[in-house]
Amino acid sequence: MTYDYDLFVIGAGSGGTRAARVSAAHGARVAVAEEYRVGGTCVIRGCVPKKLLIYGAHFAEDLKDARRFGWDVPDCSFSWPTLRNHVLAEVDRLNAAYTQTLTSHGVEIVAARATLAGPHDVALSDGRTVTAGTILIAVGAHPAVPTCAGHEHGITSNEVFHLPEVPGRILIAGAGYIANEFAGLFHQFGSHVTIANRSRDILRGYDVSIRDRLLQISLMKGLDFKFDATIEAIERGGDGALAVRLAGHDPLNVDCVLFATGRVPNTSGLGLEAAGVDLDVHGAVVVDADNRSTCESVYAVGDVTNRVQLTPVAIREGQAFADSVFGGKPTRVDYDCIPSAVFSHPPLAAVGLTESQAKEKLGSVKVYASDFRPMKNVLAGRDERALYKMVCDGETGRVVGLHMIGPDVPEIMQAAAIAVKAGLTKDQFDDVVALHPTMAEELVLMK
Known part of the structure; x- marks a missing residue:
């Protein structure tokens, strides 16, 4: 035809x-x-x-x-x-x-x-x-929108870029990468940020140590988290504020509800x-x-x-x-070892298996870490600490996962992901001379 x-x-x-x-x-x-x-x-x-x-x-x-x-x-x-x-x-x-x-x-x-x-x-x-x-x-x-009463009063990531002003109080429903990214930026813009999540975990799929560090830092900055919290209803008052009823928690009054509950x-x-x-x-x-x-x-x-x-x-x-x-060149995408980043505040990045995934898949694993205060944070008087974590096959030493939280880690991870994808070992990482003074040098100094 x-x-x-x-x-x-x-x-x-x-x-x-x-x-x-x-x-x-x-x-x-x-x-x-x-x-x-x-x-x-x-x-x-x-x-x-x-x-x-x-x-x-x-x-x-x-x-x-x-x-x-x-x-x-x-x-x-x-x-x-x-x-x-x-x-x-x-x-x-x-x-x-x-x-x-x-x-x-x-x-x-x-x-x-x-x-x-x-x-x-x-x-x-x-x-x-x-x-x-x-x-x-x-x-x-x-974006997925919950079916709670009054859900039409909320917005999604589609509308957030067009807000007329920064909300003084914002409730973000969800705790994935979209929720944590917008939580960090609105906090820096001066909003009081509350994250309501239906479970007790943020950023499911990322290594527990890294996501726990983000939670710790976020709480230290003043973000509010409501866990095991499901939005039951949203009502708009005469002053334009939103009254939000949460299962298992006291009601909240906010100026904006942002749904970040999946796609x-x-x-x-x-x-x-x-x-x-x-x-x-x-x-x-x-x-x-x-x-x-x-x-x-x-x-x-x-x-x-x-x-x-x-x-x-x-x-x-x-x-x-x-x-x-159309090109006569049969090609398939390799979905193994895809790096990803969350541009939270601070950002995190990961590639490969988490510690728990590696234990389940390989049995024997060795984990190395570097928990440090970036030089800039030291002079700035900030207590915020970075965490790098390397997960290795316990038998071969091959690096099967790399997980990081701290300034600029997404930029560092792109190059590091090449090494993980190539199947390099911890010894091969350690053979590289450190580039000093940088945060990236911690990749070849982990104990």
């Missing part, structure tokens, strides 16, 4: 744009449909604008610390609208850059909602139906059943190792598959798809 396109991509986020651009470079006739803005969650309302806010939040402590380093810094005021507007302007710039990248590679951008009407048919909200030899689903995910694949109403595409119990597209769904002509990459919800993973999947299907 002759189709309108060789590839039709639904969703112009990180994975979809990479797949579309590379497929077009391989000679495919490609179109991508995007109903909102090119760039997806990461660029428009996720990791990029959030990281810019985090940069802005760091000045709160940096300006105070500067006085200990001899700088005559006056008391400074903070303008949320200034930072917010500059961040949104950068989002606009990136949106234009992503659009230009696609069009310069010959990809047609369709500004419409697209749904599947069959294995090779795509229905567009402008009334057209187009056909494609291959369809790629790259629609990402959206849900954007598969609802996508017409996947028309093409015979199966979903799992979480509503994610079921795919094989080659990103192919249960329909031979339909593939999926990124958060919509709910495998690893990280932007670089979506990009790798989009690249692998394009190279495999």
Whole structure:
């Protein structure tokens, strides 16, 4: 059959744009449909604008610390609208850059909602139906919102970048990476921050020692945590404040409730059943190792598959798809030893197995650690301590996990993750001469 396109991509986020651009470079006739803005969650309302806010939040402590380093810094005021507007302007710039990248590679951008009407048919909200030899689903995910009474009074990470002002009191529901990142930055902006979590654990999946250190530091800074706390109801009073009822805790009065309770694949109403595409119990597209769904002509990459919800993973999947299907170079993504970071305050980073995971998988493990006060914190008069932890195979000495919390650890982890991925041993780490004086030197000095 002759189709309108060789590839039709639904969703112009990180994975979809990479797949579309590379497929077009391989000679495919490609179109991508995007109903909102090119760039997806990461660029428009996720990791990029959030990281810019985090940069802005760091000045709160940096300006105070500067006085200990001899700088005559006056008391400074903070303008949320200034930072917010500059961040949104950068989002606009990136949106234009992503659009230009696609069009310069010959990809047609369709500004419409697209749904599947069959294995090779795509229905567009402008009334057209187009056909494609291959369809790629790259629609990402959206924030989950609890079903408690009054949930409509809360916001999610989608809306937080557009707040008219910094809330004086903010309740953040959840204790994952999104919750802890926004908790840290709003605290630095002057908000009283309360985190309400339905369990007793923050950052599940990260090493216990590291997440306990973050909790300790957060409490020391003045953040409030409510554990085993589920929001039962939210009511807005006449003064605009929100009265929040929590199970097992006293009620709270806050100015803003931010839901950071996970993300849900954007598969609802996508017409996947028309093409015979199966979903799992979480509503994610079921795919094989080659990103192919249960329909031979339909593939999926990124958060919509709910495998690893990280932007670089979506990009790798989009690249692998394009190279495999249109580039004549079969490629699969290796999901082992993916590094990750939480841009909390302070940040943490990890790669490989946690101590408990290593014990369960390997049996015999050896753990090395460095618990120290960064030099800058010493002179600044801060008691905040960093913690680096190395988990090794007890038999071979191979480093199977690396976990860190402290200033700049995400920047350090990228290079360290290469060593862990390569299977280097503790002895090989120790053979490297320390780069002094740095925080990174602790990686080769652990005992």
